Amino acid sequence: MDEREILSVGRLVAFTDGVFAIAITLLVVNFDEPSGPDSELAHQLTDQWPALLAYFLSFAVIGRFWVVHHRVFAIVRRLDFALLGFNLVYLAFVVLIPFTTEVLGDYSDTTEAVVLYAAAIGGVATFNWLMIRHALTRDHIQPDRRFSAAPFAGTAALVNPGVFLASIPVGFVSPLAAELMWTALAIAWPLRRRRALAGVQRTPRQDASR
Amino acid sequence: MDEREILSVGRLVAFTDGVFAIAITLLVVNFDEPSGPDSELAHQLTDQWPALLAYFLSFAVIGRFWVVHHRVFAIVRRLDFALLGFNLVYLAFVVLIPFTTEVLGDYSDTTEAVVLYAAAIGGVATFNWLMIRHALTRDHIQPDRRFSAAPFAGTAALVNPGVFLASIPVGFVSPLAAELMWTALAIAWPLRRRRALAGVQRTPRQDASR
Amino acid sequence: MDEREILSVGRLVAFTDGVFAIAITLLVVNFDEPSGPDSELAHQLTDQWPALLAYFLSFAVIGRFWVVHHRVFAIVRRLDFALLGFNLVYLAFVVLIPFTTEVLGDYSDTTEAVVLYAAAIGGVATFNWLMIRHALTRDHIQPDRRFSAAPFAGTAALVNPGVFLASIPVGFVSPLAAELMWTALAIAWPLRRRRALAGVQRTPRQDASR
Amino acid sequence: MDEREILSVGRLVAFTDGVFAIAITLLVVNFDEPSGPDSELAHQLTDQWPALLAYFLSFAVIGRFWVVHHRVFAIVRRLDFALLGFNLVYLAFVVLIPFTTEVLGDYSDTTEAVVLYAAAIGGVATFNWLMIRHALTRDHIQPDRRFSAAPFAGTAALVNPGVFLASIPVGFVSPLAAELMWTALAIAWPLRRRRALAGVQRTPRQDASR
Numbered sequence: 127m128d129e130r131e132i133l134s135v136g137r138l139v140a141f142t143d144g145v146f147a148i149a150i151t152l153l154v155v156n157f158d159e160p161s162g163p164d165s166e167l168a169h170q171l172t173d174q175w176p177a178l179l180a181y182f183l184s185f186a187v188i189g190r191f192w193v194v195h196h197r198v199f200a201i202v203r204r205l206d207f208a209l210l211g212f213n214l215v216y217l218a219f220v221v222l223i224p225f226t227t228e229v230l231g232d233y234s235d236t237t238e239a240v241v242l243y244a245a246a247i248g249g250v251a252t253f254n255w256l257m258i259r260h261a262l263t264r265d266h267i268q269p270d271r272r273f274s275a276a277p278f279a280g281t282a283a284l285v286n287p288g289v290f291l292a293s294i295p296v297g298f299v300s301p302l303a304a305e306l307m308w309t310a311l312a313i314a315w316p317l318r319r320r321r322a323l324a325g326v327q328r329t330p331r332q333d334a335s336r
Numbered sequence: 337m338d339e340r341e342i343l344s345v346g347r348l349v350a351f352t353d354g355v356f357a358i359a360i361t362l363l364v365v366n367f368d369e370p371s372g373p374d375s376e377l378a379h380q381l382t383d384q385w386p387a388l389l390a391y392f393l394s395f396a397v398i399g400r401f402w403v404v405h406h407r408v409f410a411i412v413r414r415l416d417f418a419l420l421g422f423n424l425v426y427l428a429f430v431v432l433i434p435f436t437t438e439v440l441g442d443y444s445d446t447t448e449a450v451v452l453y454a455a456a457i458g459g460v461a462t463f464n465w466l467m468i469r470h471a472l473t474r475d476h477i478q479p480d481r482r483f484s485a486a487p488f489a490g491t492a493a494l495v496n497p498g499v500f501l502a503s504i505p506v507g508f509v510s511p512l513a514a515e516l517m518w519t520a521l522a523i524a525w526p527l528r529r530r531r532a533l534a535g536v537q538r539t540p541r542q543d544a545s546r
Numbered sequence: 547m548d549e550r551e552i553l554s555v556g557r558l559v560a561f562t563d564g565v566f567a568i569a570i571t572l573l574v575v576n577f578d579e580p581s582g583p584d585s586e587l588a589h590q591l592t593d594q595w596p597a598l599l600a601y602f603l604s605f606a607v608i609g610r611f612w613v614v615h616h617r618v619f620a621i622v623r624r625l626d627f628a629l630l631g632f633n634l635v636y637l638a639f640v641v642l643i644p645f646t647t648e649v650l651g652d653y654s655d656t657t658e659a660v661v662l663y664a665a666a667i668g669g670v671a672t673f674n675w676l677m678i679r680h681a682l683t684r685d686h687i688q689p690d691r692r693f694s695a696a697p698f699a700g701t702a703a704l705v706n707p708g709v710f711l712a713s714i715p716v717g718f719v720s721p722l723a724a725e726l727m728w729t730a731l732a733i734a735w736p737l738r739r740r741r742a743l744a745g746v747q748r749t750p751r752q753d754a755s756r
Numbered sequence: 757m758d759e760r761e762i763l764s765v766g767r768l769v770a771f772t773d774g775v776f777a778i779a780i781t782l783l784v785v786n787f788d789e790p791s792g793p794d795s796e797l798a799h800q801l802t803d804q805w806p807a808l809l810a811y812f813l814s815f816a817v818i819g820r821f822w823v824v825h826h827r828v829f830a831i832v833r834r835l836d837f838a839l840l841g842f843n844l845v846y847l848a849f850v851v852l853i854p855f856t857t858e859v860l861g862d863y864s865d866t867t868e869a870v871v872l873y874a875a876a877i878g879g880v881a882t883f884n885w886l887m888i889r890h891a892l893t894r895d896h897i898q899p900d901r902r903f904s905a906a907p908f909a910g911t912a913a914l915v916n917p918g919v920f921l922a923s924i925p926v927g928f929v930s931p932l933a934a935e936l937m938w939t940a941l942a943i944a945w946p947l948r949r950r951r952a953l954a955g956v957q958r959t960p961r962q963d964a965s966r
Contacts (some may be wrong), residue, residue: 347559347616350560351566351612354566355567355570358567358568358571362571394675427570431574431605435579440592442580443584449587452557452591539556
């Protein structure tokens with residue numbers, strides 16, 4: 127039964143990569159095509175500075191989730207319907223990111239844009255956590271590789287969905303404060319990753335058993 | 337001749353995944369980019385509530401068809417021109433879904449939007465059934481795996497295209513009644529799936545012969 | 547050196563499939579999103595009847611070229627830069643099809659739309675022929691499989707680009723006459739394919755040597 | 757550990773191919789859909805001549821970068837986080853090309869459009885160089901294949917990002933001069949490639965050691 131299962135994981139991954147590739151490319155619709163005479167072009171382009179910022183932010187966010195998906199599904203050895211389902215709901219939120227990025231780029235200082243953006247990223251982060259948690263508890267991960275996926279479904283990893291979901295009520299009081307919460311998370315992230323990686327590298331290699 | 341045939345199925349599947357990934361991602365064009373002053377943003381976003389509903393509905397529908405395609409083509413062992421043709425017509429209807437979803441999101445209480453949506457989904461469901469039927473009758477499925485594909489091309493599976501196609505004339509009388517038919521199908525679906533799966537699990541495993 | 551070459555063909559094929567999948571899915575932009583009151587919806591949708599026709603025509607055309615690419619590259623055993631180049635120019639014309647389809651759907655009885663459409667399809671057909679010709683003459687095809695690719699680069703296969711390119715001057719006189727030329731080609735095509743296939747099936751199987 | 761690493765490179769390549777395929781296909785949004793009466797169609801289409809030129813230019817540029825990526829990653833044997841990161845930033849610039857192409861097509865004689873286009877291509881070229889440089893210095897390339905990747909990260913290869921980045925200040929003085937710099941690069945490129953290839957072919961084959 128092994129081969130068929132590998133094929134299935136392969137196809138899930140291929141489909142997911144397709145959705146990620148399109149979602150990340152659609153971020154470009156974020157920019158408004160200039161129109162009007164040449165003399166207004168400079169003005170119209172420089173006005174899109176917040177959109178460029180939002181573009182690189184969302185590119186980094188989608189890219190980071192893709193890297194996590196990549197790492198975890200490299201060691202998933204089989205699928206069940208629930209895992210397929212989690213992956214689809216997860217993708218449904220990923221696909222919303224280009225739209226919420228566009229709104230954030232155009233209305234960066236409003237509660238609505240901030241809440242919408244936080245809800246989409248929070249949804250991705252939540253289902254990312256649940257999906258990996260499910261794969262671990264249902265034993266869909268290669269036993270000798272569990273340590274590679276565990277950090278993404280542990281208590282510390284709840285910080286990511288936690289900060290985004292917590293920034294929703296904060297955004298109702300102050301959009302700027304919510305954006306600062308995201309920035310803090312982004313700054314803290316490399317530090318946390320370094321620690322997590324150190325943990326992985328301390329683990330003895332067990333590849334021989336594969 | 338085996339290897340080349342596997343390659344061919346692999347490429348059909350990769351192409352189909354690409355089309356599915358793009359169609360599911362294009363559902364996001366469903367949302368209208370807000371414009372105008374900040375004060376109107378909340379209003380413009382909350383007005384898109386039916387579009388959000390239509391988005392998740394179509395995401396679930398496309399996702400479900402993708403899962404069925406995934407399951408069936410994992411056990412297809414060879415292609416003929418007719419199967420390629422069925423798959424292309426099937427995809428031609430899948431690709432229409434983002435457009436019909438957009439119209440449904442904007443005009444959810446009209447006969448036209450309901451009929452258009454039912455026709456697109458009905459087309460996908462019909463060709464899904466015909467395609468799997470063809471693969472089974474022409475013996476393109478691995479013999480020891482036929483039980484995995486058979487439920488999708490049996491009489492009971494005609495319920496899916498049947499309900500959607502039947503909702504077209506109903507939609508001319510009452511759009512709401514047609515939408516309720518879809519809802520009933522969605523509610524009944526997990527029950528029917530559970531029964532079908534029970535059937536599969538009762539079947540003895542025959543993988544050793546592979 | 548074999549493995550690396552197979553990998554390269556695999557990636558060319560994956561990239562090409564991606565472009566085809568997106569081009570075929572973008573055909574849906576062909577349809578104009580309705581706007582305005584509910585009462586005008588029926589009118590706005592039925593007005594798009596020529597666009598629906600153009601959609602299915604282009605879906606069939608792109609699908610057919612994809613099937614040919616699929617068949618030929620399944621037996622390509624190595625690439626050179628010229629083959630990569632032919633494939634890229636070929637794709638540059640494929641990518642134009644959604645746009646030319648849109649123009650044809652909106653302006654179906656004008657010389658401009660017909661000429662534009664014929665030029666794009668003629669470009670695809672021409673480079674399709676040149677690309678397969680190149681693969682055959684430079685010996686990039688598996689020797690025992692040449693008969694599978696040869697019909698697409700023979701004299702008879704020049705009919706496809708020939709008819710489309712010839713319809714360009716015809717379109718300047720009568721757009722309708724050009725469209726009838728395409729229809730005649732589409733009607734004649736299954737007959738020609740049947741004969742070509744008969745030819746292939748007469749050829750003895752030589753797979754054992756692989 | 758080998759197999760998992762190959763899988764990872766495979767998935768990076770698949771994702772990258774997806775992004776390239778979509779970016780190259782989105783170039784078609786470059787063309788404005790005609791509107792208005794039939795009599796204005798010819799005028800509206802011929803007015804898009806610079807857009808067609810920009811389309812083929814960008815198709816060639818994206819295609820060329822894809823070929824380089826294809827060649828280099830065929831011999832990458834493992835990934836680290838930095839290489840993933842370089843690849844993502846590189847893709848972030850690739851994705852900008854359809855937008856910058858559109859602006860260049862519409863405003864080809866302005867400083868703004870030329871600078872924007874040069875910045876995007878310059879960014880791709882710079883990160884292309886850095887990424888391959890990193891792969892070589894960190895020993896991620898198959899040792900017996902280094903000569904295949906080395907020309908893309910050597911001093912001579914700095915000409916590509918150099919000319920594009922240098923054309924940014926030039927564009928502020930004269931947009932036309934900047935465009936001529938790109939043309940000169942394009943004309944010189946086949947000559948330089950021939951020399952580089954000659955170098956590769958002089959290198960003795962070492963494939964046996966693989």
